[in-house]
Amino acid sequence: MTGGGRILLLLGLLLAMPAAALAQQGRAAATRGPAPADAPLITDLSAHLIxxxxxxxxxxxxxxxxxxxxxDIVVVVRGPTSAAVVRRKEPIAGLWLTRRSASFDGVPGFYVVTSSRPLAEIAPSTLLSRLQIGIDSLRFRFTGSGIIEDLPDFRDALIRQKRREGLYQQSVGDVDFLGPKLFRTAISFPATAPVGTYQAEVYLIRDERIIAAQSTPLFIDKQGFEQEVYEFSRAEPAVYGLIAVLVAMLSGWLAAVVFRKN
Structure with missing residues (x-):
């Protein structure tokens, strides 16, 4: 498809999609219904369910x-939050054992931010910190006891792990403009993306101020047999655990039989 054809197709999708324009500064809740004709920002996703x-x-x-x-355009996609524990292992008598740990709450299971330019050139650090735009601006709530002087090191270790798993991503220049008004960007979800409700936030920023913002919901859910197993494990955790143990024992027994015959 030619560049002109892509622009026409995208424009047609934009005219047909339901959208909500949010004029207030900051993170906004998603709304439904047609956007006003003079809305400064209109966005949508190619799909709302994975x-x-x-x-x-x-x-x-x-x-x-x-x-x-x-x-400038800044896109932030946040996944469901949960608790997380970071453990630090140290060598003891030739073995690596856990000696210290830190517990956090409010940790996004998925976080992606992409922008048309570097964030530091688009908005002041105070605004980025307040809206938690950018991985460096993420705030996790420490839920452990006592005072941990190197708590930032535990936070950084958690972020590094999320990045290795592909769950935290940050990029610059991946927002493509198709002309002066139309834009697009691709969001990659790894196989390990957690199930739950996500929010895709889009900010239009000029002169270090948010001109418009919009938030669109996105859902990741298990389907088919996986969904049935997931719901059963939540409804009957004891039975599910027993079945898992039995299956593991049966698999070990079958493997022993096969190797014995060989």
């Missing part, structure tokens, strides 16, 4: 939109 099946190996979603005023 179905996880046994063959799921990850996927990419397209976030696209249009602006009616000049400015």
């Amino acid at each position: 179905a996880i099946t046994s063959s799921f190996t990850g996927t990419d979603l397209l976030l696209f939109g249009a602006i009616d005023e000049p400015g």
Whole structure:
């Protein structure tokens, strides 16, 4: 498809999609209904549901939109939050054993931010910190006891692990403009992306001020047999655990029989 054809197709999608324009500064809740004709920012996703099946190996979603005023675009996709524990192992008598740990709450299971330019050139650090835009601006709540002087090191270790798993991503210049008003960017979700409700936030920023913002929901859910197993494990954890142990014992016994015959 030619560049002109892509622009026409994207424009048609933008005209047909339901959207909500948020004029207030800061993070906004998603709303439904047609956007006003003079909305400075209109966005949507190529899909609002990612179905996880046994063959799921990850996927990419397209976030696209249009602006009616000049400015920079910042896209933030946040996954469901949960608690996390970071453990530090130290060598003791030739063995690596856990000696210290730190517990955090409010940790996003998935976090992606991409922008048309470097964040430091788009907005002041106070604004980025307040809205938690950028991995360095993420705030986790320490839930452990006592005072840990090197707590930032535990936080950094947690972020490094999330990045290795592909769950935390930050990039610059991946917001592509198709002309002066239309833009798009691809969001990659690894196979390990957690199930739950996500928010795709888009900010239009000019002169270090948020001109417009929009938040769109996204859902990742298990489908088919995986969903049934997941729901059963939540409803009957004791029975599920017993079955898992029995299956593991049966697998070990079968393996022993096979190797004995060989």
